[in-house]
Amino acid sequence: xxxxxxxxxxxxxxxxGIIFAAFVLIVFIAAGxxxxxxxxxxxxxxxxxIFFCLAMLVETVMCFAxxxxxxxxxxxxxxxxxxxxxxxxxxxxxxxxxxxxxxFSLAGAYSALFGIYFLLKxxxxxxxxxxxxxxxxxxxxxPDLMLIVSICIILGFGVKAGMFPMHxxxxxxxxxxxxxxxxxxxxxIVKAGILGIIRFIYYVIGIENIRGTWVQTVWMIIALVTVxxxxxxxxxxxxxxxxxxxxxxxxxSYITFGLAVMNEDSFKGSILHVLSHGFVKAxxxxxxxxxxxxxxxxxxxxxxxxxxxxxITLWCYTIASLGLIGIPPTGxxxxxxxxxxxxxxxxLGIFAVIxxxxxxxxxxxxxGYLLPLTINxxxxxxxxxxxxxxxxxxxxxxLIPMIILTVLSLIIGLLPGSILTFIGQITGTLF
Numbered sequence: 377x378x379x380x381x382x383x384x385x386x387x388x389x390x391x392x393g394i395i396f397a398a399f400v401l402i403v404f405i406a407a408g409x410x411x412x413x414x415x416x417x418x419x420x421x422x423x424x425x426i427f428f429c430l431a432m433l434v435e436t437v438m439c440f441a442x443x444x445x446x447x448x449x450x451x452x453x454x455x456x457x458x459x460x461x462x463x464x465x466x467x468x469x470x471x472x473x474x475x476x477x478x479x480f481s482l483a484g485a486y487s488a489l490f491g492i493y494f495l496l497k498x499x500x501x502x503x504x505x506x507x508x509x510x511x512x513x514x515x516x517x518x519p520d521l522m523l524i525v526s527i528c529i530i531l532g533f534g535v536k537a538g539m540f541p542m543h544x545x546x547x548x549x550x551x552x553x554x555x556x557x558x559x560x561x562x563x564x565i566v567k568a569g570i571l572g573i574i575r576f577i578y579y580v581i582g583i584e585n586i587r588g589t590w591v592q593t594v595w596m597i598i599a600l601v602t603v604x605x606x607x608x609x610x611x612x613x614x615x616x617x618x619x620x621x622x623x624x625x626x627x628x629s630y631i632t633f634g635l636a637v638m639n640e641d642s643f644k645g646s647i648l649h650v651l652s653h654g655f656v657k658a659x660x661x662x663x664x665x666x667x668x669x670x671x672x673x674x675x676x677x678x679x680x681x682x683x684x685x686x687x688i689t690l691w692c693y694t695i696a697s698l699g700l701i702g703i704p705p706t707g708x709x710x711x712x713x714x715x716x717x718x719x720x721x722x723x724l725g726i727f728a729v730i731x732x733x734x735x736x737x738x739x740x741x742x743x744g745y746l747l748p749l750t751i752n753x754x755x756x757x758x759x760x761x762x763x764x765x766x767x768x769x770x771x772x773x774x775l776i777p778m779i780i781l782t783v784l785s786l787i788i789g790l791l792p793g794s795i796l797t798f799i800g801q802i803t804g805t806l807f
Contacts, residue, residue, distance in 0.1 A: 385449070386442035388504075391801045396571055397439040399651055402784070403564045403658050404432040406777035407556040410662055413773040414556055414669060420464070424554070427460040431560070435568060444492055444502035447575060448485075451536075451568055455481040458565050461557035462549050473545075473552035480545040484535025488572070491529035494521065495580070504575055506805035508582020515585045522581075527591050529576050531598075536569030538625040539632060540602040547609075550621035551674075555665020558617060562624045563658035567650055570631055578806050583638045595636040596727050600734050602629035607741035614675050616664045619745055620657070626738055627653045627700065633731060634715045640807045642718025645711050647799050648788065652699060652707030655785040659696035660746075662778050663689055671767040676749055683754035685767035690753045692778045697746035699785045702739050707788025712739070 408428060415421050434457055438450035455478065463474040496502055498518055499510040515522045535542040546566075550558045577583060586592050606626025613619040631653070634646035666689050667682055668674055683690040699706035712735060719731040769775065788795060 385446045387437070387440045387446065388442040389440055390504075390506075391798060392571075392574065393439040395647065395798065395802075396567065396650070397436050399654055400432065400435050400439065400564050400567070403654055403781075404428075404435075404560055406658060406781050407559045407662070408432075410559075410665075410774050410777045411554075411556040413771050414665060415554065418464075418554070424461065424464055424557075427457050428557070428560075431457040431461065431565065435564065438568060439571065441575075442504055444495075444504070444576070444580060447504075447572065448489065448492060451488075451533075451572060452485055454565060454568055455485070455536075458557075458561065462553045462561070464554055464557065465552065467552070470552040473548045477545045477549045480535055480542055484532045484542060484569075486532070487535070488529045488532030491525040491532065494525045495529075498522070499581075502580060504579040506579060506802075508578070508580060508585070510581045510585070512582070512585055515581075522585070523589055523591050526576075526581060526586060527594060530573055530591070530595055533569045533572030533576065534598075534632065537566050537573070537628045537632060538569075538602070538606075539629060540598055540605060540625075543602065543606070543625045546625055547613075547618045547621040550624075550661070551615065551617040555617075555661055555668070558621075558665070559658045559661040562621065562661055563654040566624065566628055567654065570628065570635075570646075570650060573632065573635060577635065577638075578643075583806070587638050592636055592638070593727075596633060596724070596731070599629045599633035599636055600727075600731060602626065603633065603738050604734050607738040607745075611741050611745040613745070614677060616667070616674060616676050616679070616749070617661070619676065620660050620664060623660075623700065623742065623745070624657055626742075627657070630712070630715060630735065630738075633735075634718060637715075637718050637722050637724065637727075637731070639718050639722055640803045641714050641721060643803055643806065644796060644799050645714030645716075645718055647802070648707065648711035648714060648792070648795065651795070652711045652785060652788050655781045655788070656696045656699040656706075656708065659692055659778055659781045659785065660700070662774070662781070663693040663696070666770045666774055666778070667767070670770060671765065679749055680752045681756040681760050681765050682749070682767065684756070685765060686769050687754075688769055688775060689778065690750065692782045693753075694747075694750045695782050696785060697742075697750060699789070700746060701742045705786070705789040707785050707792070710789050710792045 441447035610622035634642040699708040
């Protein structure tokens with residue numbers, strides 16, 4: 377069978393693709409504007425700009441893939457284009473981080489490819505159709521094989537989304553990359569793995585073929601372990617960009633847990649968290665870049681008093697942090713509310729309770745590793761000498777994108793109705 381004849385490169389516009397593409401473009405454009413000032417003194421700006429735009433193009437196109445072959449090819453191209461952004465500094469750290477990113481990404485992609493091959497051989501269908509395009513009789517005829525195929529594809533795409541145990545590339549790649557590249561990696565590019573899981577589970581095999589199986593159980597266990605582990609590692613990490621990278625590991629698994637629950641509320645929570653986490657994490661990495669760029673420090677303990685020099689920047693960080701913790705009226709509160717209520721409404725036994733409990737513990741840990749920078753930044757204490765630190769508020773090209781993304785993270789929480797209505801168009805075809 378010629379796979380490219382049976383399933384040619386094809387694209388279609390649907391509601392899910394529109395949500396992800398709009399989100400990707402907003403994050404990339406904001407980080408791109410930020411780059412003009414941040415990268416002003418950097419070498420090889422042209423190469424950076426070219427691959428930045430290529431990564432944006434590839435991920436946007438990927439959102440509208442009509443079948444798994446098209447999606448997979450875009451998925452691989454996204455790794456190739458984004459790895460150039462990680463290696464930009466060309467230091468030993470950047471080179472080693474890029475190799476790690478590449479090896480982990482290829483391992484995940486080949487795991488997914490292994491599953492796709494057997495899915496094509498036995499199911500003969502890779503089209504994206506709401507509710508699933510694979511006939512349930514295929515699972516009845518080859519139950520064990522199809523479940524193994526399913527877990528291979530989930531874990532394969534999960535590597536890009538930082539799922540345990542293949543999460544280690546994230547805290548290595550983020551500190552090595554320039555801040556705007558870290559922002560699109562953590563906010564946007566990792567979401568390619570999330571989209572891959574959604575397309576496979578909800579648009580190819582269908583949730584009814586996975587619900588109640590050991591695949592769903594393993595998936596939920598890995599997601600919850602990753603949520604807790606990522607939060608704990610972030611809490612213990614003193615370097616700001618690494619702390620934010622571990623946070624991404626944790627927060628992405630909020631999304632994968634919601635997808636694994638497989639009901640309407642949890643799915644809405646997952647899509648909302650794609651947006652709220654994306655805008656928030658882009659803000660946090662852009663803020664981290666501004667502080668490192670103008671203060672010359674990388675460890676949180678050395679950023680005491682930063683609010684005296686960079687008040688607007690630190691306010692953006694603070695508001696974004698509240699969103700990541702899930703404090704109302706931010707978008708993070710709404711998304712986590714739907715994730716928790718979706719789990720509680722499910723018939724998943726112990727997972728219906730332990731899931732929300734771990735999400736709550738993770739939220740408390742998130743407050744523990746994000747808010748100290750705000751507290752010590754604005755209230756450094758009576759013994760603090762303002763002259764002892766350097767730094768200044770960044771220029772408008774860096775400041776405006778941070779402010780816009782911060783406002784967007786708030787809008788999701790203040791006006792969630794329109795977004796939920798649009799997401800309802802998706803859930804209406806899936807459940």
